[in-house]
Amino acid sequence: MIGQELLSDVVEIFEKQGRLIELPKDKTIVFVGDTHGDVEATERVFDRFLDTNHLIVFLGDYVDRGPDSAGNLELILQTKLAHPEAIFPLMGNHEGWAVVTVSPADFWEQLNRQEEQHIASTLSLLPFAAWHPSGVLALHGALPDTDSIEAIQDIKLGSSDWRRITWGDWMDAPGTVLDPGALGRPVYGRDAFETILNRLGLKVLIRSHQPHAPAYLYEDRCLTIFTSKAYGGTHRYVALLRSEKAIRTARDLELVEI
Numbered sequence: 001m002i003g004q005e006l007l008s009d010v011v012e013i014f015e016k017q018g019r020l021i022e023l024p025k026d027k028t029i030v031f032v033g034d035t036h037g038d039v040e041a042t043e044r045v046f047d048r049f050l051d052t053n054h055l056i057v058f059l060g061d062y063v064d065r066g067p068d069s070a071g072n073l074e075l076i077l078q079t080k081l082a083h084p085e086a087i088f089p090l091m092g093n094h095e096g097w098a099v100v101t102v103s104p105a106d107f108w109e110q111l112n113r114q115e116e117q118h119i120a121s122t123l124s125l126l127p128f129a130a131w132h133p134s135g136v137l138a139l140h141g142a143l144p145d146t147d148s149i150e151a152i153q154d155i156k157l158g159s160s161d162w163r164r165i166t167w168g169d170w171m172d173a174p175g176t177v178l179d180p181g182a183l184g185r186p187v188y189g190r191d192a193f194e195t196i197l198n199r200l201g202l203k204v205l206i207r208s209h210q211p212h213a214p215a216y217l218y219e220d221r222c223l224t225i226f227t228s229k230a231y232g233g234t235h236r237y238v239a240l241l242r243s244e245k246a247i248r249t250a251r252d253l254e255l256v257e258i
């Protein structure tokens with residue numbers, strides 16, 4: 001099981017780095033979709049991209065569903081501790097256990113009470129989003145309804161904007177809130193996407209969370225990627241944002257199979 005010392009050590013890093021990560025322009029950014037206990041996916045990402053030329057952003061959902069949730073989470077946290085400026089795991093809905101339950105929750109349900117509390121409180125400090133100056137925002141689900149990118153820094157765990165970020169789905173249909181998701185996942189439409197993307201001055205949203213969503217939505221400005229085989233898929237993809245490349249749409253990021 002994941003050691004108490006590892007948890008306490010990464011807490012200090014998460015508290016210092018805050019809820020919104022600002023990504024540098026001089027590295028290639030590697031975005032990794034849900035891994036969900038697929039530790040082989042995480043190992044492949046690190047084997048290939050953990051070096052001084054790359055910065056790795058994980059889009060959340062490290063536990064439940066897959067074969068080795070504890071191993072996957074431990075590998076990510078150990079690597080975060082060893083390389084705090086090289087990898088940035090964001091919060092998915094499966095990391096929000098401190099405030100909301102999820103299903104399936106096979107990882108959380110096999111922990112004893114003390115482990116459950118310690119891991120949940122550690123993961124409750126994960127950042128919500130990562131922003132790149134080329135106009136790209138990365139997060140787990142849907143866009144928060146904030147006035148600025150900077151306001152993401154002040155979003156509270158369990159709030160409506162937190163729920164949008166970690167639980168929100170997108171659907172290729174007109175409208176804003178297509179389903180408020182009172183009992184689960186809120187669903188947002190094209191009008192919500194365009195209004196908020198423009199208000200925040202963004203070009204592209206990259207996210208995961210919805211394994212059956214089209215990869216490209218809304219004139220290629222919303223990219224959904226998945227990096228786990230835990231849903232029965234046979235391919236794992238990451239997306240690369242290269243520093244030298246101008247970004248107009250999500251097609252300007254490069255999808256790479258790992």
Ligand SMILES: [Mn+2]
Pocket residue numbers: 061092093094140166209210
């Ligand atoms: Mn999710």
